[in-house]
Amino acid sequence: MSLLGLMIWTPVAAGFAALFLRDPAVVRRWSLAVSLFVFALSLVAVAGFDPAGGYQWQHQVSWIPAFNIHYHLGVDGLSLPLVALTAFIGVLAILTGWNAATRHAAQFFAAFLILEGLLIGVFCAMDAALFYIFFEAMLIPMFLIIGIWGSDNRVYAAVKFFLYTFLGSVLMLVAFVYLALQSESFRITDWHVLPLSSLEQTWLFLALLLGFAVKVPMWPVHTWLPDAHVEAPAAGSVVLAAVLLKIGGYGLMRFCLPVAPDASLAFDGLVIGLSLIAVVYIGFTALAQSDMKKLIAYSSIAHMGFVTLGLFILYRLATETAMLSVSGAIVQMISHGLVSAALFVCVGVLYDRRHSRNIQDYGGVLETMPVFGALFVFFALANAGLPGTSGFVGEVMVILATFQAGWWLAVLAAMVVVLGAAYSLWMVRRVVFGPAEHAEVKAFQDLSGREMLILMALAVPVLGVGLWPVPLLDLIEPSVVQLIDQAQAFKAGGAP
Amino acid sequence: MSVAQEMILMLPEIVLVVGACFILLCPRSLAWPLTMLTLAAAVGAMLATAPDAPVLLMSGMFERSAEVDVLRILICVLTVLVLRYARGYPVSPDRLQSNEFYTLATFGCVGMFLISGAEHLVALYMGLEILALSLYPMIAMVRDDGRAGEAALKYFVLGALASGFLLYGMSLTYTVTGTLHIGELATQLAQLETGRVLLLGMVFMLAGLAFKLGATPFHMWLPDVYDGSSLPAATYLSAAPKIAGLLLLLRLFGDGLMSLAADWTTLMMALAVLSLLLGNLVAIAQTRIRRMLAYSAIAHTGFVFLALCAGTPKGMGSAVFYTLVYALMAAGSFGMLLLLNARTAAEDIDDFKGLNHSHPWLAVMVLILMFSMAGVPLTAGFYAKLYVLQAVVDAGLWPLAVVAVLLTVVGAYYYLRIVWYMYFEEVDRPAEPGQDPAHVFLVSANALVLVFIFAVPQPWLEMSQRVAGVFVGGQ
Numbered sequence: 001m002s003l004l005g006l007m008i009w010t011p012v013a014a015g016f017a018a019l020f021l022r023d024p025a026v027v028r029r030w031s032l033a034v035s036l037f038v039f040a041l042s043l044v045a046v047a048g049f050d051p052a053g054g055y056q057w058q059h060q061v062s063w064i065p066a067f068n069i070h071y072h073l074g075v076d077g078l079s080l081p082l083v084a085l086t087a088f089i090g091v092l093a094i095l096t097g098w099n100a101a102t103r104h105a106a107q108f109f110a111a112f113l114i115l116e117g118l119l120i121g122v123f124c125a126m127d128a129a130l131f132y133i134f135f136e137a138m139l140i141p142m143f144l145i146i147g148i149w150g151s152d153n154r155v156y157a158a159v160k161f162f163l164y165t166f167l168g169s170v171l172m173l174v175a176f177v178y179l180a181l182q183s184e185s186f187r188i189t190d191w192h193v194l195p196l197s198s199l200e201q202t203w204l205f206l207a208l209l210l211g212f213a214v215k216v217p218m219w220p221v222h223t224w225l226p227d228a229h230v231e232a233p234a235a236g237s238v239v240l241a242a243v244l245l246k247i248g249g250y251g252l253m254r255f256c257l258p259v260a261p262d263a264s265l266a267f268d269g270l271v272i273g274l275s276l277i278a279v280v281y282i283g284f285t286a287l288a289q290s291d292m293k294k295l296i297a298y299s300s301i302a303h304m305g306f307v308t309l310g311l312f313i314l315y316r317l318a319t320e321t322a323m324l325s326v327s328g329a330i331v332q333m334i335s336h337g338l339v340s341a342a343l344f345v346c347v348g349v350l351y352d353r354r355h356s357r358n359i360q361d362y363g364g365v366l367e368t369m370p371v372f373g374a375l376f377v378f379f380a381l382a383n384a385g386l387p388g389t390s391g392f393v394g395e396v397m398v399i400l401a402t403f404q405a406g407w408w409l410a411v412l413a414a415m416v417v418v419l420g421a422a423y424s425l426w427m428v429r430r431v432v433f434g435p436a437e438h439a440e441v442k443a444f445q446d447l448s449g450r451e452m453l454i455l456m457a458l459a460v461p462v463l464g465v466g467l468w469p470v471p472l473l474d475l476i477e478p479s480v481v482q483l484i485d486q487a488q489a490f491k492a493g494g495a496p
Numbered sequence: 497m498s499v500a501q502e503m504i505l506m507l508p509e510i511v512l513v514v515g516a517c518f519i520l521l522c523p524r525s526l527a528w529p530l531t532m533l534t535l536a537a538a539v540g541a542m543l544a545t546a547p548d549a550p551v552l553l554m555s556g557m558f559e560r561s562a563e564v565d566v567l568r569i570l571i572c573v574l575t576v577l578v579l580r581y582a583r584g585y586p587v588s589p590d591r592l593q594s595n596e597f598y599t600l601a602t603f604g605c606v607g608m609f610l611i612s613g614a615e616h617l618v619a620l621y622m623g624l625e626i627l628a629l630s631l632y633p634m635i636a637m638v639r640d641d642g643r644a645g646e647a648a649l650k651y652f653v654l655g656a657l658a659s660g661f662l663l664y665g666m667s668l669t670y671t672v673t674g675t676l677h678i679g680e681l682a683t684q685l686a687q688l689e690t691g692r693v694l695l696l697g698m699v700f701m702l703a704g705l706a707f708k709l710g711a712t713p714f715h716m717w718l719p720d721v722y723d724g725s726s727l728p729a730a731t732y733l734s735a736a737p738k739i740a741g742l743l744l745l746l747r748l749f750g751d752g753l754m755s756l757a758a759d760w761t762t763l764m765m766a767l768a769v770l771s772l773l774l775g776n777l778v779a780i781a782q783t784r785i786r787r788m789l790a791y792s793a794i795a796h797t798g799f800v801f802l803a804l805c806a807g808t809p810k811g812m813g814s815a816v817f818y819t820l821v822y823a824l825m826a827a828g829s830f831g832m833l834l835l836l837n838a839r840t841a842a843e844d845i846d847d848f849k850g851l852n853h854s855h856p857w858l859a860v861m862v863l864i865l866m867f868s869m870a871g872v873p874l875t876a877g878f879y880a881k882l883y884v885l886q887a888v889v890d891a892g893l894w895p896l897a898v899v900a901v902l903l904t905v906v907g908a909y910y911y912l913r914i915v916w917y918m919y920f921e922e923v924d925r926p927a928e929p930g931q932d933p934a935h936v937f938l939v940s941a942n943a944l945v946l947v948f949i950f951a952v953p954q955p956w957l958e959m960s961q962r963v964a965g966v967f968v969g970g971q
Contacts, residue, residue: 019856064879066957067886107856129882133873140867140874143912147920148852155920159912166872166908170901177882177889177897 002059004073007041007087008121010034015113024105028098031109035091035116042087051077052478055126055189064129069186072127077479078253078330079123081472082246085337086123088461089242090116095454096345097235099352101149108149112235115141119243123250128176129186131254135247136169142236142244150231157224157231164214164224172211175204179259192258195491198266205263208256209271215248218271218308219278222301229297230357234348237293241300241340246333249307253330257311258486264312265490271312276412278305283419287426291357292347295427296340299383299420303336306416310398314484316405326480327473328397334472335382335390335465342379342458346372349451350431353444359427364436368444373432375447375455380428382462384421390465391420502553505560507541508568509609516602520595531579531598535572535605542568550966556677558613563962567739570820571608574736574827575601580938581831582728584838584930591637592728601732604630608740614747617666617676624662624708627740628655631733635725647724654717658707665700668693678752685755698756701748702763709741711801712770715794722790727837730786731830734793735823742800742819749804750812750967757807764805765896771798772900776907785833785845788910789826792869795907796822802900803884806891812964814883817957821868821880821949828865828942832858835939838930850926851918858929858936859918861943866911868946871904876949876956883957 014034021027049056058074075083093112101108118141121134139162147158180186183194196204214221225245229237257264279302286298310329314322347357349372354361366373382389385396395417402410436442447455465472503510515534519527542565550561579601585592607627614620632655636648670676672694673684688694703714710718722730749760775795782788800822803815835858836842852859868875881904888897930936949956 019860064954064957066954066961067882104852104856107852133878136878137873140863140872143915144919147916155916158920159909159916162912163905163909167902167905170905171898173882174885174889174894174897174901177885178894181886181890 002057002073003041003045004057004075004083004120004124005059007038007045007083008073008117008124010041010117011038011090011113011120012117015110015117018106018110018113021106024101027106027109028094031094031113032091034113035087035094038116038120039087039091042084045075046080046084046475049075049080049475051475054478054482058126060126067129067186068180068184069129070127071130072187073124073130074126075124077476078483079250081330081334081475082123082243082250083120085246085334086116086119086243089239089337089341092341092345092454092457093235093239095450096238096348097233098450100233100235104148107144111141111145112239115145115239119239119247122247126188127186128180128188128191128255131188132169132173132176136166138244139165142240145236146228146232149233149236152231153227154231157227160224161228164221168211168214168221171207175207175211178204188254191255192486194259196260198262201260201263202266205256205260205267208251208260209267212248212251212256213274215251216245216304216308217248217301218274218305219282219301220274222278222282225301226294226297229300229344230291230293234344234351237344237348238341241296241344242337245300245304246337249304249311249329249333252308252311253483257483261487262490264487265315268312268315271308272409275305275309275312276409278302279309279416280412280419283415283423286423287419289423290359292350292359292427292431293344293357295359295423296343296347299423300336300340302416302419303332303340303383306395306398306413307332307336309402309413310394313398313402313405313409314487317401318404319484321401321404322484323477323480324397325401326484327476328394328401330394330476330480331390331465331469331472332394332398335394335462338458338462338465339379339382339389339391342375342455342462343383345451345454345458346376346379349447354440359430361438362431362441363434363438364441365432365444367436368442369446371452372447375459376432377428378459379455379462380424382466384424385417388463388466390462390469392466393469497551497553504545505547505551505553506558507545508538509606511538511541512602512606512609516599516606519602520599522595524595527595527598528583528593531602532576534602535576538605538609539569539572552615556679557616557619558610559615560613561966563959563966564612564743566959567743567816567820567963568609568612570823571605571612571736571739574739574823575605575732577827577938577942578728578731578735578830581827581834581935582731584932584935585726585728585834586838588638588726591639592726597634597637597728600630600634604634604732604737608736611740611747612743615678617669617678617681617752620678620744620747621659621663621666623740624744625659627737628659628708631729631737634729634732635721637729638726641726643724644726647721650717650724651721654707658704658714660704661700661707662704665697665702665704668697668700672697678747681752682754685753690756690759694756695759698753698760699763701753702760702767705741705745705748706767709738709745709797710794711767711797712774712794715771715774718794719787719790722793723784723786727786727830727834731827731834734789734830735827738793738823738826739819742815745804746812746815746964746967750964754968761805761807764801765893768798768801768805769896769899771795771801772903776903779907779910782910783845784843785847786843788845789829792907792910793826795903796869799881799884799900802896803887805893805896806887808887808891809961809964809968810890811884811887812968813957813961814880814887816963817883817960818880820956820960821876821946824942824945825865825868825877828861828939828946829869831935831939831942832862832865835929835932835935836927838932838935839928842927845914845917847927848914848917849921850923853922854926855929857940861940862918863915864943864946866914870908870911872908874947874950876946876953878950879953879957
């Protein structure tokens, strides 16, 4: 089995095996060991990756000749960072949920392992049918995670999450079927060079956009996210924010832009508009939240709006600047994955102590939890794009690029920084600083070793990417160049 | 071909009929083993006498082909499965595990066998009636249950009406073409101009079949029959006869009336969309499992009609695959329902609540069955949907595909509801499923086969395509 196959199927198989383990302590160690193993494999994949070499670690076998579906895995510069991110977050999610599952512990960790394997599969699939299978199968463990171990309104949130995503994905399936019939292949790289008329592209683009926009999520199909985030257990929110949302951005890069470049050009105004609404309107919505998880959820939507902006602004830029904006969008995805995960862990830490997500129930946490307070403030600043953190790199790249497309676009885009600073810092001020008024807060214990480990592990890459982003940028550069070429290789002219 | 040779090729049917007669007369304790033996012998006879190429028998009344034999074997397997599931049912075991019940079940198989081989409209009708006449008493068998009687009467009256429609349509076709032989019908129609009488005949036949299959707007009997009849009878009704029904459609429309495809596909589109719409929407409102499964059956029938709308060999192939997967899912779901009812009555959707807490293994099996019904990957239901969509989009009917997938999202809701009841809800007194290990094993195998087909779909897909090939432009 190939390396990527191992990374996908080890956690899935280990997850099913975990269902048969009775002792929660054993299950936890088993899951942690498996996720660490997968993370180690992802480091091997990164170490052996040549940025200029196109798709690597490929593995291809014919699977269903009747549909011309291949079991075809491979990673390029766009997917590899996300694979590594998934494997990294996989470990942290297990640690975050270490004590969370008071019932059905085996199922809890099994669900996370299976979810991790399927998520890695989404990023590794080079066959669209395989991509779709992972894309949709992953709903099952996530649905169960939200529904079984979530808080009060979990059923509503889980069903909404499932149906929303399912709605987007079935239309995507019709688009995939159409593309497969036109190209007589499910291979994604074949679709990139498939000539399509602009009418075809328009419909395909809209179907694909809907599928991925739900996932990103873009305004106005974002409403499932605050519910899902709020109700999910902390570990579920971590995976949801850090990895699941990235599938949307990844899908736009992998499918929308290269498969339907003419339509992407035609509709770039729409996507940019929706992205700016997400940045500005959702930014203000975040400001009004009193529930910390909801606040971070809205912040996620705003930040992901920035990603979609960075991707689709490329049609209004010269190639050099387009490089900057697309790379910035990818860096922003990685950064948001780390930072939002860290923020959800922070909220989880507080929730474990106070059983409340309300900002007003806290205040003066710094008095009793100085270490935690410092880390929370650090991640909140990273969320606001403080220079030196990963958040800054992506944001500044996209904003700089956007200036070329129009100063007013850049000003609106820069609102993400302004508003991000506003809601992140305001939340931190109300939670961490000030006098400790609640008796419960006065009795808080500072971070346990496990919590400290998780947050430190997240702080390292946040600082690393923030201070020295060059390795990451080098890794993605050739693939970004290729993506921009494909996104501008208009093909409607040559189509029948 | 000599009479002896023909008899040999008809051996599976002969075995079943002889076996069915013996089952009726044998001591009660032997009825069950004899039924299994008969069905096994029929499968054995089929394997032993399989022809290399399709052959016509009995002056062209029947056709025997190795491809369709595969589906007949599946019919036997499903029948064995549902009869075994039914053995755990505690209510009226004196009737539902009696010689009569098993005889009727075996005669039902005879009917399905005849349908699958019929090359002549009369033979087709005969097979259909043998099946239907086995089902009516099966449903009515629990005499002291008023609802069962009502269900049987409803089914009988509407079934008779549908048969009337079908016969009327057949006779109208006969007046135009002068033949009842399906192969000749196809050749004649290819040369004839489509006239009003012919179209009228076609419409009547389609309406009759839509009645029998339970496609909207001819579905009204189906929920009442599913819900009113005894659980074993409903289980029998839900699985194998669906395959026979599809073969009937393929024989009649895919083969005999293929040259009218432009006309019947339009009608089927309406049937498909209406069935999907009504089945999926009304299923949401149900509180009883069997009614929900009935509306789900209507929606799945809609999907099969959707596949046939494509009017292409690919569409027929996808319909075969879809029906095959659906029959497995339905058998599994009813098997699970019978298991839940083995000790206490558990007929409401609420009875699934807390199943994960008390029986995690069974909950996983139900989860597989439900996600397969919803067409989510890692189960065979996904390919069933994908295959149909591919056929439909290939035929240029992509707006229809969009409507269908949007309605499957609606449908996903009620399947999800079962999953969430099992996993997210906890109750003080969860249902107490039976503990018969053989039953648990069979129903688990039934569910896991769906995952297996997902992993290794190629042979099943090829088989479906070959089956469709026998019908489309067969003779």
